[in-house]
Amino acid sequence: MAREFHRADRVADAMRRELAQLIQMEVRDPRVGMVNVNDVEVSRDLTSAKVFVTLVGEDDPAKINTSMEVLNRAAGFLRSQLARVIQMRSVPRLQFRYDETSVRGQQLSALIDKAVKADRSHQSSDDGDDKE
Known part of the structure; x- marks a missing residue:
């Protein structure tokens, strides 16, 4: 409707x-x-x-x-x-x-980017441990 x-x-x-x-x-x-x-x-x-x-x-x-x-x-x-x-x-x-919604959105986006970057670096360090 x-x-x-x-x-x-x-x-x-x-x-x-x-x-x-x-x-x-x-x-x-x-x-x-x-x-x-x-x-x-x-x-x-x-x-x-x-x-x-x-x-x-x-x-x-x-x-x-x-x-x-x-x-x-x-x-x-x-x-x-x-x-x-x-x-x-x-x-x-x-x-x-x-x-404040746009400011808060930018802050949340930055936090998500930071978490994704940390997760990728954590995964790449785990991949390096498997090769040894």
Whole structure:
């Protein structure tokens, strides 16, 4: 059975696309670098939206916190800009959240690579013992 797309899903998708452009073009604060908008979750009643973002090339927790504060302060401005583009009676309030899934994925990938490398070196040392 095909998945039904609810209005909140359609609004979230439209907001994700528009916010990616708006943040890049309109937020001119130097404390905010390159921002990827990964996902937007809109409440069922369309009153609030959680915007999950990552900061490209940024690992310092202090800079990440600063950037998130700047984005949350700019939420009202971004909401007003969204209202001009998205035809809705009322645009959801925005809450920006740092999305750690990509960072965590990279850490897990590094751990897997390390385990595979250790396993290969362990197997090659075992093969050398069999020849003697």
